[in-house]
Amino acid sequence: MNEEMEVRALFERVLDGEDDGGMPEVAALKRQGGRLMRRWVLRAASVTAGVVVAAGCVTYGIGRTGMHPAHDSSSAQELAGVASSPSKPPTDMSKGATEKLHAQLLEALNAHLPKDVRLIEGSDPTVFRLKRADGSTTTLGAVSGLQKLGGAPEPCPKYGTDCQKVMLPDGSRGWAWKGLDGRDVTVTLYTLNGQAFGLSDGDSGSKPGTQNERETGAPLTVQQLIALVSQPQVYAALKGAPTDEVTPEPAGSPHRP
Amino acid sequence: MDFELFVRSEWVQLKRTAFLLCGDRHTAEDLTQTALAKLYARRWTLRSEEAAGAFARTTLVRTWIDWQRKRSASEVPVEELPSVAAEEYGVEQRVVLQAALRALPETQRAVLVLRFWEDLSVEETARILRRRPATVRSDTLRGLEKLRAALKRQEVF
Secondary structure, three states: OOHHHHHHHHHHHHHOOOOOOOOOOHHHHHHHHHHHHHHHHHHHOOOOOOOOOOOOOOOOOOOOOOOOOOOOHHHHHHHOOOOOOOOOOOOOOOHHHHHHHHHHHHHHHHHHOOOOEEEEEEEEOOEEEEEEOOOOEEEEEEEOOOOOOOOOOOOOOOOEEEEEEEEOOOOOEEEEEEEOOOOEEEEEEEOOOOOEEEEEEEOOOEOOOOOOOEOOOOOOOHHHHHHHHOOHHHHHHHOOOOOOOOOOOOOOOOOOO | OOHHHHHHHHHHHHHHHHHHHHOOHHHHHHHHHHHHHHHHHOHHHOOOHHHHHHHHHHHHHHHHHHHHHHOOOOOOOOOOOOOOOHHHOOHHHHHHHHHHHHOOOHHHHHHHHHHHHOOOOHHHHHHHHOOOHHHHHHHHHHHHHHHHHHHHOOOOO
16 A cells, blocks of 8 residues: 555544534525625735724715815714723624614615615625616625724725725725726725724625526616715614724724814 | 535545644634634635635644644643553554654644645645755654654554
């Protein structure tokens, strides 16, 4: 018996009698895979960056050099002289919490989506499908991820195109961009406490009624997605999306306006 | 690539590879599920079953190495193998074999599993482990030597 066969025989003895167990739940694997996909989208746009500055009124869609945010007294009051460390992002993934979040997202998105698309249920409490008049669909999912006080650098040109800065009235700041292949559009934002949230729309899911055919719909435009995320009802619901990637102690300290 | 069919056809083999790497049934299951979830997230970029299989194996091994690095403080290498009386061969023999495998450094263990269980070439193993082929060759020799020495004492190899 040669060396290769000897080692293989040894491995077989190690596995001998080992219960192969039943098959995994494919739906659970798909949910886990979907979450990973949305995290990768976020990671693509969040490497390192400077400290989040105080935000002002909604000033999305302006150029990098032209951004001079107005001072927002409400967000300033939340932080100035009060907290010495940022609060943690939501992490409750219990059924009750996710069902409540799902209902909030459903209501908020339904109220503010463009008229030519219809929202239907997706594979996850924070994942939906957008159906067009021609029957084509895309998958719209909430983004969550690691808490990061530094916010996100510009994803373009390495990870996307059409990058636009996005600022919300609550001080959250981030980027909207189209994927390099044009098949997905994403808005990722960080609150002043470093919580990541946002929305991503693309053809990453399977065509309804099929297992192996990719969706054929065109995603919302960058402007449409920015307009959607900028709705107070929508971003309030998105900020409720829990993350299972919580840093033990976020580095740095929150900005003091 | 039909994900569901792929899971059904590859689950057992992937889990066995994972078990040889980690030596623990539950961790092997977690590892396999994680590799398959990562594969699902990238499924549109994988054109064939073959490409999916290669991706799954690569992800499985790299994820395991990543977990090992994160958990390195909690795992204590086994220096002394459990002794087995000649008449107790059977279940106990598996324990000795598992312990001998676990006593190997993680990359040597991965090299042996990929080369002799997955039947991968030196070059394929090197690509998966992000090492040079020469390093894989020397890891193979060192791993085999250690395994032999550990099992010789137990008269298994």
